[in-house]
Amino acid sequence: MSPELLKGTLTPLILKLLLDRGRMYGYEITQQVKLISRERILLKEGTLYPALYKLLADGLITAEEETAGGRARRYYSLTQAGYTRASEQINLVNDFLDIMREMFTPQPRLGHADI
Amino acid sequence: MQISENLAYSRILAALQTQAKVIRSPTIIPELADHIACIIEFELAHEPDFDKALQQALEIVCPGGAAEIDENITLLLTFNFSDNMKRLFYGGLCTAFFFIGNGFMFRMLHWPGAGIVLFTGFMALLFVVTPMLITLLLNSLNRISGLELVQQSAAILGCLSFSLGGIFKVQHWPGANISLLFGMLALNVVFMPIFFYRTYKQSLSPAA
Numbered sequence: 211m212s213p214e215l216l217k218g219t220l221t222p223l224i225l226k227l228l229l230d231r232g233r234m235y236g237y238e239i240t241q242q243v244k245l246i247s248r249e250r251i252l253l254k255e256g257t258l259y260p261a262l263y264k265l266l267a268d269g270l271i272t273a274e275e276e277t278a279g280g281r282a283r284r285y286y287s288l289t290q291a292g293y294t295r296a297s298e299q300i301n302l303v304n305d306f307l308d309i310m311r312e313m314f315t316p317q318p319r320l321g322h323a324d325i
Numbered sequence: 326m327q328i329s330e331n332l333a334y335s336r337i338l339a340a341l342q343t344q345a346k347v348i349r350s351p352t353i354i355p356e357l358a359d360h361i362a363c364i365i366e367f368e369l370a371h372e373p374d375f376d377k378a379l380q381q382a383l384e385i386v387c388p389g390g391a392a393e394i395d396e397n398i399t400l401l402l403t404f405n406f407s408d409n410m411k412r413l414f415y416g417g418l419c420t421a422f423f424f425i426g427n428g429f430m431f432r433m434l435h436w437p438g439a440g441i442v443l444f445t446g447f448m449a450l451l452f453v454v455t456p457m458l459i460t461l462l463l464n465s466l467n468r469i470s471g472l473e474l475v476q477q478s479a480a481i482l483g484c485l486s487f488s489l490g491g492i493f494k495v496q497h498w499p500g501a502n503i504s505l506l507f508g509m510l511a512l513n514v515v516f517m518p519i520f521f522y523r524t525y526k527q528s529l530s531p532a533a
Contacts, residue, residue: 236356237363255360255386260397263350267402273352281334281362282355 216251220261222303225288225296228271233287236262262286270295333375337361340383344390347467350398354391361386392468410457417453421446425491440495447491455484476519483511 227242228234234242236258243253265271270292273284288296337358348354364382365375372378387394424446431439462477469477487508493501 235359237360255357256389256394256397259353259356259394260401263353263398264401278359279362281359283359284352284356 219303220253220257221265222296222299224258224261224265225270225292225299228286228288229293229296229300233274233285235283235285239286265292334358334362336375337365337379340379341387341391344383344387344392348391348395350395353395353398357386357391357394396468410460413453414457414461417449417457421449421454421488424449443491444495447488447495450484451488451492455481455488458484472519472523476516476523479511479515479519483508483516487512 223243224239227239231242236255239262240253240255240258243251262271266273266286269289271286272289272292273286275282275284277283338354341354341357341361361379361382364385365372365378369378369381372381424442426446428439428443428446431437431442458477458481462474462481465477466474485508486504490501490503490505490508493499493504
C-alpha cells in the first residue's frame with residue numbers, strides 16, 4: 211500500500227482500533243493492522259509510536275503500564291475526548307472513501323447518444 | 326523463545342540505550358524493548374541465536390536507532406515551536422544577507438548610508454542568527470556527527486566574530502580587523518567546505 215495514500219489515515223486508524231478493542235499495546239496494534247489488512251498495510255514502529263505519543267499529548271488516549279511476562283508493557287485506551295474524536299474521524303474517513311469511490315468508479319460516458 | 330525479566334530482556338534494553346544516549350521521552354525505551362521482545366518471541370522464534378534475532382528485530386523496529394523514533398516524537402510534539410524557530414532563523418538570515426550584501430554595494434559605489442545598512446545587517450547576524458545557531462546546536466548536540474559538530478561550531482564562531490568585527494569596523498573601534506579575519510577564516514575555511522561536502526554527499530544518497 212502506498213505510504214502517500216496512508217498519510218492522514220494513521221490517526222483515525224489507531225482511534226478506530228482502540229474504539230473497537232478497548233485497549234491495546236504497540237506491538238498488538240501493528241499486528242492487528244497487518245491482520246485486518248491481510249498484510250497489505252504494514253505499520254512501521256517509527257510512525258506508530260510518534261503518532262501514539264501525539265494522541266497522548268492531545269489527551270485523546272491514555273496509557274497505563276502493566277507488567278506482562280516480567281517486563282513493562284504500556285496499554286493505550288481512549289479517553290472521553292478520544293471517543294468523540296474517534297466517531298468524528300470515522301465519519302470523516304467514510305465520507306472521504308464514499309467520495310473517492312464515486313470519483314474512481316468507471317462511469318458510463320454520456321452525451322454522445324445523439325447519432 | 327520466551328523473554329522475561331532476565332538477561333535477554335536486559336540486553337534488549339541495553340542495546341536500545343546504546344543507540345540513544347539522551348532520550349526526551351523516557352517511556353519509549355521500555356516500550357520499544359517490549360515491542361522487540363514480542364517480535365523475537367512471535368516472529369523470530371525460529372532463530373536459535375539470540376544475538377542474531379535481536380539484531381534482526383532492532384532492524385525491523387528502529388533501523389535508524391531508538392534516538393530517531395524519540396526525535397520523531399519530539400518533533401511531532403513540538404512541531405509549532407520548531408516551525409517558529411525555523412521562521413525566525415531563516416528570516417534573520419535573509420535580513421542579515423540582504424543588509425550586509427547591499428551595505429557592501431553601497432560602500433563600493435560610495436553611496437551615502439552604507440554604514441547604517443551594514444550595521445543593520447551585522448546586528449541581525451549577531452542578535453538573531455547567532456543565538457539561533459547556538460540553540461540549534463544545543464538541541465541537536467546528542468545526535469549529530471563529529472563533522473556536523475565542527476560545521477555548526479565554525480558557523481557560530483564565524484558569525485559571532487564576523488558580525489562583531491563588522492560592527493567594530495563601522496564604528497571605527499579597535500580590534501575590528503582581527504575579528505573580521507577570524508570570522509571570515511572560520512566561515513570560509515572550515516564551515517563552507519564542510520557544508521558543501523555534506524550537501525554533495527546528501528545529493529548522492531538514494532533518498533535525495
